Amino acid sequence: MTSKHVFKYKLVVQATVIVFILSLIGAIFFIEIKGTLSQQTMQNITQITSYISENIDKSIENSLGEIEILSNYISVYNNRNKEKIHSIIEKQLDNKNSLVKNIHFVNKQGQVLSKNSTNNVSNEEYFKNAILGKTYVSKPVKSDVDGLHYITYSKPLYQEENIIGMVFGSNTIEDITNKINLEIYSDRGNLVIIDNEGNVILSYDEDIMNKNLLKVTSSGDPSNKRIKDDIKRYADHGLEKIYIDNEYRYVGYSRIKTSKGWYVVTSIPAKDFLYNANNIDKIIKISIILVISIGVIIHLYISRIKKINQRKLEKLAFEDHLTGINNYKRFLIEAKDFIIRSNISKYAIISFDIDRFKIINDVHGYHTGDEILKAIADNIRNHMGENTVYGKFSNDLFGIMLCLDNDEKDILRIVKLINNEIANVEFEDKKINIKASIGIYFIEDENIDIKRFIDNANLARTKAKIIQNQNYYVFDTELKQCHHSLIKIEQDIATGIKNNEFSVYYQAKFNIDGSKIVGAEALIRWNHTDMGMISPCKFIPIAEKSGDINLIGRWVFEHVCKKLSEWKHNSYDLVPISINLSRVELYQPDLRQFLQNTVEKYGVDSKLIEIEITETTALNDVDFINRKIKDIKSLGIAISMDDFGTGNSTLSNLKLVDIDILKIDRTLVSDIENDLKSKEMVATIIELSKKLGLEVVCEGVENLEQVQILKHTKCDIIQGFVFARPVDSLEFEHMIKNK
Incomplete structure (x- = not known):
C-alpha cells in the first residue's frame, strides 16, 4: 500500500471517526432538546388543563351557591305568596353578577310557578332529585334553539321542615368556561369534557359528541389503560402521550371536583410543539459537519420559541382576556x-x-x-x-x-x-x-x-x-363563626352517627291525672365532640337540606326498636313510643320495607310504635301522604298528626288525612288558663276529634291549672314539663320499671 493510499485511508478513518463523533454529539444534542421541549410541553398542558377544570369547578360551585341563597330567601314565604316569590326571582335575574339564568320556582307537583311559564317538570331528573332533598347538577345538554350547552342546577325548597317544591336554574358551559379556547396550541388542539366512563358530554367538535373518548385509542395502549384507571378512581389530574389518528398527542385531564366524575380533557399533537426539533434532525442528516454550529443556533432559536410559547400559555392561563390584568x-x-x-x-x-x-x-x-x-x-x-x-x-x-x-x-x-x-x-x-x-x-x-x-x-x-x-x-367573627358552624354541622352529621355522638331522649306521656305513663316521644339529641350539645332546631333543618335526615331518622327508629326489645327482655311494662318522620323520609321509596325489616329484626310489637308527621307535612300533598300512611298502618303502626295548630290549621283538615292520634301544639295550650278564646278553641278541637274517633294528646302542658282545664275538656293524654321532662334512656328505663 503506497503512502498516498495510507494517507487516504487515514483520512477516511479520521473523517469517519469525526463524522461518527459529530453525529453522536448531534444525536445527543437532538435528544436533549426534544426531551426538554417534551417536558416543558407536558408541564404547560397540565397547568392549562388544571386551570380550565378549576375555572369550571368554581363556576359550578358559585352557581349552586346562588340557587341555595335564592332557595333560602324563598323559604321565608309559603307556597301561596306567589307574587313575592316572583319578585325574589326577578330580582335575582336582574342581578348582573348572577351566574344562573332562567331561574324558576316549582311546586311539589312539578308545576312551574312563573308569570311566563306553566310547564310541568315532574318527569325531569332535576325535579325528581330536588324533591327527594338532593342537590342536583345536570350534564351539559345542547339547546336546539341557540346551540349552546346548558347545565341545570336544582335545590329543594323548604317551608319549615317540609319540601314544598324546588328552585332550578341553568347556565351555559360556554359562559362557565369564559370562552376558553385552545388557539394558543394550534387549530388542531381539542377541549372536551367527559364523565368517568369516558363518554364525551361536551365538545366543540360535533363529530365526537356522545362518543367514548377512551375507545378512540387502542385498548392495548398502556397509556390508555392508565387514563382509564385514573378516571375510574377519581384521580385529580394526569397527563399521557397517546397514539391517536396516526399521530402522537399529549392528552391532559383534570377532574371537576363539584361534578359527578367529570373531567376536562385537552389534546394537542406532539409534533406541533416539536417541529423545531424535527428541523434539527433534518439539518443533522443534511450536514453532519455543521451539526454543532447549527445545533447551537437552533438551540437558541428553540429557547426563544419556548419563551414565546410560555408567554402565550401564561397569558391564557394567568391573564384576564378582556382587561389584561391578572386573573x-x-x-x-x-x-x-x-x-x-x-x-x-x-x-x-x-x-x-x-x-x-x-x-x-x-x-x-x-x-x-x-x-x-x-x-x-x-x-x-x-x-x-x-x-x-x-x-x-x-x-x-x-x-x-x-x-x-x-x-x-x-x-x-x-x-x-x-x-x-x-x-x-x-x-x-x-x-x-x-x-x-x-x-x-x-x-x-x-x-x-x-x-x-x-x-x-x-x-x-x-x-x-x-x-x-x-x-x-x-x-367579622360573627360572620366567620356562623359560616364555619353551619359547614361543620353539615360535614359532621354522618361522622357523628358513626361515632355515637347522637342519643335518644324520651319524654313520657301521662294519662289526664298524671298517675300513669301511657307512652313517650323519642327525641334526638347531639353531643358534638367539639361544639357540645347542638339543638335539633339547628341541625335538623341542615340535615333535611343535605339529605342526611334519612341517616338520622333511620338511626333513631332502629335505636328505639332496639331499646323496646331490651325492655321486653327485661320484663319492663312497655308503652308505645312515638317517632318523628320528616317529609324527606316519607318520600323514600323503601320506607315501608325499612320499617318492616327493622321491627321484625328486633321482634318488636308494631303496636308499640307510633309515627308522628307534622300537620304541614300531612296537608302538603294529601293524596301522596295518605298512600304512605296506608303503607305504614298496614304494618300495625299508628299515625299521629304532630304540631296541630302551627300551620294553616282548620278543623276540616282533620277529615283529609287518615290519622289515629291528634297532637295539639303547645302554642294553643300555653295560655288556656288565662285566655278564654284559647280555652274554647282547644275544647272545640278535642270535642270534634273525639267525634272523629281520634285520640288526643296535648303538648307543652306546664302547670296543674292547665291539666285541670284539659281534664274537663276530655283530653286523653298529657305531654309536658308538668309531669316529665325529656330524659335519657337509662332514666326512662327507671321510670317505666317502677311505674
Missing part, C-alpha cells in the same frame, strides 16, 4: 409570593363587583359592559401602588390585596377610592349609574391561604348587598 389563578400566586417576600405585617383582601351589572349589559349592550370592565381595570392600574396585588376573578368581580397602616382609616380610604375613582366610569354619550358592593377581609392568619382569604372577602361582599346605608362590609 384569579395569577392573583393567588402573586398574593402569596407578595406576603412571603414582604416584611409588612398588615394586609387586606378586597372583593368588589358592580351592582345590577346584568341590567347594564341588557340595556346598554355587552360592548358597553366590556368597556366598563376595561375602564375599571385601567383605574385599578392607575390608582394601585407597588405594594398591591390586583386581578379580575370572574365576570364583573375584582380583587385587590394591599398593605395597611390603620385598619379603620384604611377601610374608609379603600371604600372611597373604589366608589369615587376605581368604579367611577363615565362615557361621553351615556350616563350610567355604577355602584359597587365591597367586601373586606383583614389578613390576620399565620397560615397563608389566599383562596380562603378571598372566600371570606366574598362572604363579606355578599353581606354588603343585603345591608342598608353602606355598600361595604368587613368580615
Whole structure:
C-alpha cells in the first residue's frame, strides 16, 4: 500500500471517526432538546388543563351557591305568596353578577310557578332529585334553539321542615368556561369534557359528541389503560402521550371536583410543539459537519420559541382576556409570593363587583359592559401602588390585596377610592349609574391561604348587598363563626352517627291525672365532640337540606326498636313510643320495607310504635301522604298528626288525612288558663276529634291549672314539663320499671 493510499485511508478513518463523533454529539444534542421541549410541553398542558377544570369547578360551585341563597330567601314565604316569590326571582335575574339564568320556582307537583311559564317538570331528573332533598347538577345538554350547552342546577325548597317544591336554574358551559379556547396550541388542539366512563358530554367538535373518548385509542395502549384507571378512581389530574389518528398527542385531564366524575380533557399533537426539533434532525442528516454550529443556533432559536410559547400559555392561563390584568389563578400566586417576600405585617383582601351589572349589559349592550370592565381595570392600574396585588376573578368581580397602616382609616380610604375613582366610569354619550358592593377581609392568619382569604372577602361582599346605608362590609367573627358552624354541622352529621355522638331522649306521656305513663316521644339529641350539645332546631333543618335526615331518622327508629326489645327482655311494662318522620323520609321509596325489616329484626310489637308527621307535612300533598300512611298502618303502626295548630290549621283538615292520634301544639295550650278564646278553641278541637274517633294528646302542658282545664275538656293524654321532662334512656328505663 503506497503512502498516498495510507494517507487516504487515514483520512477516511479520521473523517469517519469525526463524522461518527459529530453525529453522536448531534444525536445527543437532538435528544436533549426534544426531551426538554417534551417536558416543558407536558408541564404547560397540565397547568392549562388544571386551570380550565378549576375555572369550571368554581363556576359550578358559585352557581349552586346562588340557587341555595335564592332557595333560602324563598323559604321565608309559603307556597301561596306567589307574587313575592316572583319578585325574589326577578330580582335575582336582574342581578348582573348572577351566574344562573332562567331561574324558576316549582311546586311539589312539578308545576312551574312563573308569570311566563306553566310547564310541568315532574318527569325531569332535576325535579325528581330536588324533591327527594338532593342537590342536583345536570350534564351539559345542547339547546336546539341557540346551540349552546346548558347545565341545570336544582335545590329543594323548604317551608319549615317540609319540601314544598324546588328552585332550578341553568347556565351555559360556554359562559362557565369564559370562552376558553385552545388557539394558543394550534387549530388542531381539542377541549372536551367527559364523565368517568369516558363518554364525551361536551365538545366543540360535533363529530365526537356522545362518543367514548377512551375507545378512540387502542385498548392495548398502556397509556390508555392508565387514563382509564385514573378516571375510574377519581384521580385529580394526569397527563399521557397517546397514539391517536396516526399521530402522537399529549392528552391532559383534570377532574371537576363539584361534578359527578367529570373531567376536562385537552389534546394537542406532539409534533406541533416539536417541529423545531424535527428541523434539527433534518439539518443533522443534511450536514453532519455543521451539526454543532447549527445545533447551537437552533438551540437558541428553540429557547426563544419556548419563551414565546410560555408567554402565550401564561397569558391564557394567568391573564384576564378582556382587561389584561391578572386573573384569579395569577392573583393567588402573586398574593402569596407578595406576603412571603414582604416584611409588612398588615394586609387586606378586597372583593368588589358592580351592582345590577346584568341590567347594564341588557340595556346598554355587552360592548358597553366590556368597556366598563376595561375602564375599571385601567383605574385599578392607575390608582394601585407597588405594594398591591390586583386581578379580575370572574365576570364583573375584582380583587385587590394591599398593605395597611390603620385598619379603620384604611377601610374608609379603600371604600372611597373604589366608589369615587376605581368604579367611577363615565362615557361621553351615556350616563350610567355604577355602584359597587365591597367586601373586606383583614389578613390576620399565620397560615397563608389566599383562596380562603378571598372566600371570606366574598362572604363579606355578599353581606354588603343585603345591608342598608353602606355598600361595604368587613368580615367579622360573627360572620366567620356562623359560616364555619353551619359547614361543620353539615360535614359532621354522618361522622357523628358513626361515632355515637347522637342519643335518644324520651319524654313520657301521662294519662289526664298524671298517675300513669301511657307512652313517650323519642327525641334526638347531639353531643358534638367539639361544639357540645347542638339543638335539633339547628341541625335538623341542615340535615333535611343535605339529605342526611334519612341517616338520622333511620338511626333513631332502629335505636328505639332496639331499646323496646331490651325492655321486653327485661320484663319492663312497655308503652308505645312515638317517632318523628320528616317529609324527606316519607318520600323514600323503601320506607315501608325499612320499617318492616327493622321491627321484625328486633321482634318488636308494631303496636308499640307510633309515627308522628307534622300537620304541614300531612296537608302538603294529601293524596301522596295518605298512600304512605296506608303503607305504614298496614304494618300495625299508628299515625299521629304532630304540631296541630302551627300551620294553616282548620278543623276540616282533620277529615283529609287518615290519622289515629291528634297532637295539639303547645302554642294553643300555653295560655288556656288565662285566655278564654284559647280555652274554647282547644275544647272545640278535642270535642270534634273525639267525634272523629281520634285520640288526643296535648303538648307543652306546664302547670296543674292547665291539666285541670284539659281534664274537663276530655283530653286523653298529657305531654309536658308538668309531669316529665325529656330524659335519657337509662332514666326512662327507671321510670317505666317502677311505674
